Amino acid sequence: MDPIxxxxxxLSRNDRVAAEIRELxxxxxxxxxxxxxxxxxxxxxxxxxxxGGLSAELRIAVIEGDIQTENDARRxxxxxxxxxxxxxxxxxxxxAEMIRDSLDHFDLDDLDLLIIENVGNLVCPSAFDLGxxxxxxxxxxxEGDDKPLKYPAMFHTANVMVINKMxxxxxxxxxxxxxxxNARSLNPDARILKTSCRTGxxxxxxxxxxxxxxxEMR
Amino acid sequence: xxxxxxxxxxxxxxxxxAVGHGARRVKVIHLRIGDLSxxxxxxxxxxxxxxxxxxDLTKDAQLIIDRVPVRILCRPCESEFAGDGFLxxxxxxxGLDTELLQGDELSIAEIEVD
Numbered sequence: 499m500d501p502i503x504x505x506x507x508x509l510s511r512n513d514r515v516a517a518e519i520r521e522l523x524x525x526x527x528x529x530x531x532x533x534x535x536x537x538x539x540x541x542x543x544x545x546x547x548x549x550g551g552l553s554a555e556l557r558i559a560v561i562e563g564d565i566q567t568e569n570d571a572r573r574x575x576x577x578x579x580x581x582x583x584x585x586x587x588x589x590x591x592x593x594a595e596m597i598r599d600s601l602d603h604f605d606l607d608d609l610d611l612l613i614i615e616n617v618g619n620l621v622c623p624s625a626f627d628l629g630x631x632x633x634x635x636x637x638x639x640x641e642g643d644d645k646p647l648k649y650p651a652m653f654h655t656a657n658v659m660v661i662n663k664m665x666x667x668x669x670x671x672x673x674x675x676x677x678x679x680n681a682r683s684l685n686p687d688a689r690i691l692k693t694s695c696r697t698g699x700x701x702x703x704x705x706x707x708x709x710x711x712x713x714e715m716r
Numbered sequence: 717x718x719x720x721x722x723x724x725x726x727x728x729x730x731x732x733x734a735v736g737h738g739a740r741r742v743k744v745i746h747l748r749i750g751d752l753s754x755x756x757x758x759x760x761x762x763x764x765x766x767x768x769x770x771x772d773l774t775k776d777a778q779l780i781i782d783r784v785p786v787r788i789l790c791r792p793c794e795s796e797f798a799g800d801g802f803l804x805x806x807x808x809x810x811g812l813d814t815e816l817l818q819g820d821e822l823s824i825a826e827i828e829v830d
Binding site: 501504505508509625647650651653683684685686 | 726813825
């Protein structure tokens with residue numbers, strides 16, 4: 499028989515589920531953020547500050563991803579925002595199916611913004627679309643300013659890069675110009691914000707970004 | 717790390733197409749995989765060999781992979797360059813206004829059947 503020409507794009511199972519929940523979020527006007535970083539860059543702290551600033555004006559829910567413990571979910575629960583903890587039990591990233599299965603814990607008719615805090619890991623989460631509207635990559639100034647180059651897929655796919663722990667900058671050799679140059683080499687269009695959860699630096703600009711994003715997805 | 721699910725997806729598509737064309741046996745599956753697709757070719761080949769025996773239709777199928785290198789176009793200076801991983805900065809003019817021409821492919825090009 500003659501060869502059968504297909505030229506068919508292959509989607510992984512994860513991509514298929516991600517597309518399905520992205521459509522669900524779109525149809526309900528829910529904005530979804532996927533926050534990724536190394537362990538200890540300050541995702542949960544930034545999340546606490548975000549909720550403190552925005553939960554009065556936006557209906558927010560949080561999904562926490564960790565290998566083990568409910569510690570982060572407990573920190574979020576204190577703010578009064580609905581939170582669901584996913585324990586991956588060893589897996590180094592969240593997958594779209596885990597997000598889909600978590601949605602039962604929330605009232606989707608009463609939601610403007612879902613924030614997903616991914617497992618702390620700069621490698622594997624980059625390959626797993628969670629149906630998010632925007633991916634936020636955090637890097638803290640106590641890490642190397644060449645980190646974008648070492649973990650290119652993560653910074654290539656991020657819509658926003660947040661440089662966190664800016665209050666510690668004087669105590670490090672971290673160059674903000676260099677990290678921005680490195681990130682731009684991978685991702686010219688990403689928005690770049692500088693924050694400190696300690697001093698409050700940049701948190702207003704971050705909140706403005708989140709408000710803008712929610713308005714855009716509504 | 718999602719290569720198994722991609723191998724399973726390939727099998728599903730190939731099986732439907734082969735059966736639809738009245739084939740009894742799949743001999744070769746030609747894939748196009750770009751260097752930026754995020755797929756590890758060794759891992760995909762391993763997953764494919766592990767599952768191809770599940771059906772008589774595909775048990776002898778060979779995978780032939782056409783690896784697609786990254787090519788990037790710099791819009792302002794109109795030079796084309798080979799990408800170095802995910803880096804998109806133009807080596808000629810240092811500019812960032814660039815466009816990926818190829819390298820993110822992940823597709824089944826064609827299948828050979830009996």
